[in-house]
Amino acid sequence: MATAKRRHDPDRKDRIIEATLEVIAVHGVSGTTHRRVAEAADVPLGSMTYHFAGIDDLVQQAFSKLTAEIAVQFDAVLGNARTVDDARETVVGIICDGFLNDRHTTLALELYAYVARVPDARRLTTDWMAECRKALERHFTPEIAIGLDALIEGASLHNYMNPGLVGADAVRSMVARLTT
Template sequence: MTDARSTRRFDPDRRERIIAVCLDVIAESGVAETSHRRVAAAADVPLGSMTYHFSGMDELLHEAFSRYAAAAYGWFDALMSEQDSVEEAVRAVVAMLTAPTAQSQRDLVLAHELYTLAARKPAFRELTNHWMARSRAALERHFDPATARMLDALIEGLTIHRALDTEPYDPAVAEAAVRRICAVAQERMA
C-alpha cells in the first residue's frame, strides 16, 4: 500500500505559480470569469490547492493584482531613476507614452480590470492608490508634487485614450501635453 504523502507532487512554487497564472486568466477572461476552478486548471494544480493557499477569490485576486502593480510601478520607478535631469525625465515620459509598444494588450486589460475592481471594492482601491502614490514618488524625483500628480493623471489618461481610441494615435499630442504641464509648472515656480 502506498502512502498518500508519497504520491503528492513536490511543488514548492505552487502558490507563486497560481498567482502568476491568475493574471493570465484575468487577461484572457476578465475578473468576472476568473474562478478557482479556471485558475486551478490553467495552473495545472488540484482544485483543493486553491483553498489551501487562499482564503477565497478576493485574496487570490488581491495577491495577483498586488504583484502586477508592484511590477508596473517598479518598472516606472527604475525608468525615472535612470534620468539625470528634468529634460531627460520629460523625454522619458514622452517616449513611454509614444513608443509603439508602450503597453501590451495584456497589461492594458489587467490595468482596466484592476481599475474596475477598485471602483467596487475598497481593498483594491487601496492597491491602486498605493500604485499611484509610488508612480508620483518616481516622478517627484524630477518634478514638484503638483506637477507629478498632473503627469501621473496624464499618463493614465493618455494610455487609456491611446488604447481605446478608434482614430490614429498622434505622438505629438502626448509630447505637447507633457511639455505644457511642465512649462506651466516652471512658470508658477519662477
C-alpha cells in the same frame, strides 16, 4: 498501508498567482474561478483554498503582483532619465510608445473595474499610483508628479482605445505646460 508522498512544489503559490493574471486577462475578473485558475496553473483544485482565503484574496494578490511589476518597470524607465528634459521625453515615450503591453493594459482595466466594485481593494490602485508618483518625483515636484501621473494614465488609455490619437507632439506640448 502506504501513504501518498506529498509533492514538493515551493513555487505553487506564485504559479497560481501568475495563472490568475492569465485567467483575468482572458476571462475578466467576473469569469475568474478557482477551477479555471487551478487548471491554468496545473495544480489540484484544493490548492486554491490552501493558499488563498477566497476568490477575492486570490484576485487581490494577483493584482498586487501586477501593480508591483509595473511600478518597478516604471521606476526603471524614469530612473534612466538624467535631466528634467530627459524625464519629460521619457514621459512622452511612456504615453506614446506603449509602455504597457496589451496584456498589462487589459489587466489594468480589469483592476480599475474591480476596485470600483470592491472599494476595500482600492489600496491596490492607490499604492500603485503612489509608487508611480514617487518615480516621477525624482524629477518633478509632488504637485507636477500628480498631474503627470494623471496625464500618463488618461492619454495612454486614449491611445490604447484609439492608437495614435494623442500624438507625441501633442503630448510633448502638454508635458511642457505641466512641468514649466
